[in-house]
Amino acid sequence: MVPPPSPPANELDTALAARLRRIRVTAAVSAAAFVLATAVATVLLSNRTLSSYLAGAAEEADEEVKAISGVVDQTFDHLAAMPRVLTNSNELRAIAMRYSARGAEFASLSRAERFQQLRRDPDVSRSNAGLTAVRNELNYDLVYGLDTNGIRIVSSDWDQPLSLLGERLDDREYFKAAIAERSGHMFAVARTTRIPVLFFSAPIESESGPVGVMVVRQDSEQLGKILGGRPLSMIVDGAGVVVAASRRELTLTHVGPLAGAPPSVEAQRETYAQDPMRILELTRPSRPLHPAEWRFEGRPYLASTVVLTDKNYRLIVLSPIESLEMTRPLHYAVGTMVGLFGVLVALLVSRRAEGLARQRHNERVTAALNDRLVALNKDKDRYLGIAAHDLRNPLSSMRGLAELMIETPLEPDQQREFLDTIRRTSDEMLHLVNDLLDTAVIESGKLELRRKDQDVSALVQRRIRHLEPHARQKQITLEVDTAPGRAAIDAARFSQVIDNLVSNAIKFSPPGSTVRIALRVENDQVAFSVQDQGPGIPAEERQLLFRSFQKLSAQPTGGEKSTGLGLAIVKKIVDAHGGTITVDGAPGSGARFTATIPAAAPGA
Amino acid sequence: MSDERKVRVLLADDESHVRLFVKSVVTAIGFEVVAEAADGKKAVELFDTAAPDLVLLDINMPVMDGLAALKALRAKSGSVAIIMLTSLASADVVGQSLDAGATYHLRKDLPVSELKEELRDAWLAHLQDLEAPAQ
Numbered sequence: 145m146v147p148p149p150s151p152p153a154n155e156l157d158t159a160l161a162a163r164l165r166r167i168r169v170t171a172a173v174s175a176a177a178f179v180l181a182t183a184v185a186t187v188l189l190s191n192r193t194l195s196s197y198l199a200g201a202a203e204e205a206d207e208e209v210k211a212i213s214g215v216v217d218q219t220f221d222h223l224a225a226m227p228r229v230l231t232n233s234n235e236l237r238a239i240a241m242r243y244s245a246r247g248a249e250f251a252s253l254s255r256a257e258r259f260q261q262l263r264r265d266p267d268v269s270r271s272n273a274g275l276t277a278v279r280n281e282l283n284y285d286l287v288y289g290l291d292t293n294g295i296r297i298v299s300s301d302w303d304q305p306l307s308l309l310g311e312r313l314d315d316r317e318y319f320k321a322a323i324a325e326r327s328g329h330m331f332a333v334a335r336t337t338r339i340p341v342l343f344f345s346a347p348i349e350s351e352s353g354p355v356g357v358m359v360v361r362q363d364s365e366q367l368g369k370i371l372g373g374r375p376l377s378m379i380v381d382g383a384g385v386v387v388a389a390s391r392r393e394l395t396l397t398h399v400g401p402l403a404g405a406p407p408s409v410e411a412q413r414e415t416y417a418q419d420p421m422r423i424l425e426l427t428r429p430s431r432p433l434h435p436a437e438w439r440f441e442g443r444p445y446l447a448s449t450v451v452l453t454d455k456n457y458r459l460i461v462l463s464p465i466e467s468l469e470m471t472r473p474l475h476y477a478v479g480t481m482v483g484l485f486g487v488l489v490a491l492l493v494s495r496r497a498e499g500l501a502r503q504r505h506n507e508r509v510t511a512a513l514n515d516r517l518v519a520l521n522k523d524k525d526r527y528l529g530i531a532a533h534d535l536r537n538p539l540s541s542m543r544g545l546a547e548l549m550i551e552t553p554l555e556p557d558q559q560r561e562f563l564d565t566i567r568r569t570s571d572e573m574l575h576l577v578n579d580l581l582d583t584a585v586i587e588s589g590k591l592e593l594r595r596k597d598q599d600v601s602a603l604v605q606r607r608i609r610h611l612e613p614h615a616r617q618k619q620i621t622l623e624v625d626t627a628p629g630r631a632a633i634d635a636a637r638f639s640q641v642i643d644n645l646v647s648n649a650i651k652f653s654p655p656g657s658t659v660r661i662a663l664r665v666e667n668d669q670v671a672f673s674v675q676d677q678g679p680g681i682p683a684e685e686r687q688l689l690f691r692s693f694q695k696l697s698a699q700p701t702g703g704e705k706s707t708g709l710g711l712a713i714v715k716k717i718v719d720a721h722g723g724t725i726t727v728d729g730a731p732g733s734g735a736r737f738t739a740t741i742p743a744a745a746p747g748a
Numbered sequence: 749m750s751d752e753r754k755v756r757v758l759l760a761d762d763e764s765h766v767r768l769f770v771k772s773v774v775t776a777i778g779f780e781v782v783a784e785a786a787d788g789k790k791a792v793e794l795f796d797t798a799a800p801d802l803v804l805l806d807i808n809m810p811v812m813d814g815l816a817a818l819k820a821l822r823a824k825s826g827s828v829a830i831i832m833l834t835s836l837a838s839a840d841v842v843g844q845s846l847d848a849g850a851t852y853h854l855r856k857d858l859p860v861s862e863l864k865e866e867l868r869d870a871w872l873a874h875l876q877d878l879e880a881p882a883q
Contacts, residue, residue: 278794312857533808533835536835536857537763537765537856538763538765539857540835541763541765541766541769541856542765544769544772544856544859544860545765545768545769547859548776551860552772552776558772559766562768562772565768566765566766568764568765569765705763
């Protein structure tokens with residue numbers, strides 16, 4: 145019976161460590177992959193959601209802006225129509241014809257004289273009152289008429305302190321446009337008020353051609369009002385300058401990237417009375433999701449632009465998309481939570497897997513330990529059986545022989561033979577009991593060595609002297625070849641090694657043969673070897689050789705007893721010294737046992 | 749069988765103290781040990797020259813154990829008495845040996861008086877068995 149291998153505790157521990165490492169790496173990789181996938185998915189989904197949201201918002205904004213542009217167009221139409229309507233007034237035409245007919249004579253008067261004459265003209269006064277009523281009724285800034293020399297002959301502000309009644313305005317674009325092109329509108333900054341205004345003009349026609357021009361002036365503040373409650377709506381001229389806006393401070397600024405380059409500094413001064421002009425800080429977001437997406441004053445907007453009908457103006461509306469500011473962080477927060485949840489799941493799963501691995505490991509260790517205990521217990525039972533058997537035979541023989549000696553009259557020779565047998569048998573029993581006790585001590589792990597540095601060769605020679613008589617009985621020669629060698633050994637225990645190996649050699653050697661005992665010192669190792677000329681040991685028996693109670697095929701040659709414990713004890717003692725024991729030699733050519741131990745105790 | 753002629757015994761046991769003890773008992777009841785063997789193979793070899801009436805065979809022996817020797821001896825002679833010497837009164841070994849043609853089995857750890865008695869009784873029983881078919 146081959147005892148089962150010791151539980152591979154280290155192997156199991158290594159396997160557990162590897163398994164735990166695998167679990168942790170898998171969990172970490174899974175968690176990292178999940179987090180990465182979640183991050184990518186979050187960004188992609190967020191972008192997609194926001195893109196489609198922005199596309200919808202942009203469409204809506206465009207619709208609304210179109211609606212507003214309709215209103216603005218209408219307002220422009222009304223403003224453009226009003227001077228034409230006024231030119232239909234016969235009264236106004238008569239006044240215009242009268243003053244235009246005076247021509248150069250009236251124009252050569254001083255402005256103050258013209259003013260006085262106009263104030264004294266009852267027709268003019270009546271018309272002035274009429275225009276004031278129109279202005280007030282339609283909420284215009286100013287309504288007035290010019291003669292063909294560009295002299296303001298009627299005006300809704302005739303009674304105002306800064307009224308320009310009588311002023312010559314023939315250099316004005318709207319005047320020139322009305323005379324040359326029979327209609328006109330233009331934008332300008334009112335020189336006196338510095339307020340941006342829009343002029344709409346129309347010629348007063350007669351049979352002989354234009355006799356004057358009617359003008360309606362509207363300021364940007366009034367225009368801004370029609371842009372409604374939208375916070376950022378602007379009417380922008382061809383140069384990209386805001387001429388009216390829902391927010392007053394935006395007027396006379398340049399819309400920056402929403403238009404071309406701002407007008408030159410000269411033009412800014414000339415046309416807009418601005419030096420320098422403020423440029424709106426519209427920037428593109430770092431990762432725009434929509435072409436109309438802009439940032440202004442730190443907030444996101446969608447810019448919608450509509451060109452106003454037949455005019456040199458555009459309507460630009462910035463629609464706030466505040467939710468964008470909130471949505472993306474919300475998406476990212478959800479993504480982060482999903483990622484964290486994944487990490488948590490990976491952590492929990494790996495914890496659980498680790499727990500299971502540990503549990504399985506513990507079960508395996510317990511099972512291995514249990515197997516070993518069962519095997520050891522079986523061994524113990526077997527040893528006990530063998531020992532009991534090996535002790536009972538000699539005991540019953542000894543008792544029988546003693547009985548015979550008591551009951552039967554014996555010859556002295558017979559008595560001596562009986563007593564010899566009893567002594568020899570009790571010797572063998574004592575030997576077996578000693579070996580059993582030794583084995584018990586060694587097997588229970590209580591083998592304590594009292595090591596002392598000493599001359600091993602002297603010890604070998606001392607033991608050989610004790611073994612010599614036994615060898616001589618079998619006509620066996622002990623050939624001893626020892627080199628002086630020192631090692632830290634337990635002398636009593638190492639004596640057992642020498643005794644057991646040498647007496648084994650004697651036991652299994654044929655009479656007349658030689659047993660060679662050698663002690664060599666090499667590479668800090670002391671090698672003690674015993675070579676016999678016995679039957680040798682078959683290869684298949686070598687691994688069983690050093691186990692307890694293994695009596696193998698070789699038989700003692702002189703009827704000696706074998707306990708089956710000697711070599712097991714030798715191996716344990718050599719192992720305890722940190723050495724090794726080997727056996728070699730082919731069957732038929734004898735066996736050689738070599739015990740090799742370190743020359744000095746480890747750490748000594 | 750003549751009363752003057754001593755019963756010839758072949759004794760096989762690997763332990764010399766057992767052989768000495770059993771031989772003394774066998775001698776004490778008036779039998780004669782004509783040959784001793786330390787193993788079963790030796791016993792089979794000695795059988796022809798020793799021409800025993802009774803073979804005492806130990807079960808546990810090196811080289812050739814008692815059961816193998818029993819079978820070999822039974823092949824040589826159907827009439828010789830073969831008594832197995834046991835120490836373990838193990839039922840399966842006893843059963844096997846009886847199946848293989850053992851005459852009887854005897855525990856060698858019995859007190860001398862009992863051993864003598866058992867041995868004598870076994871021998872007489874064997875003689876009766878030998879005579880029975882003749883009647």
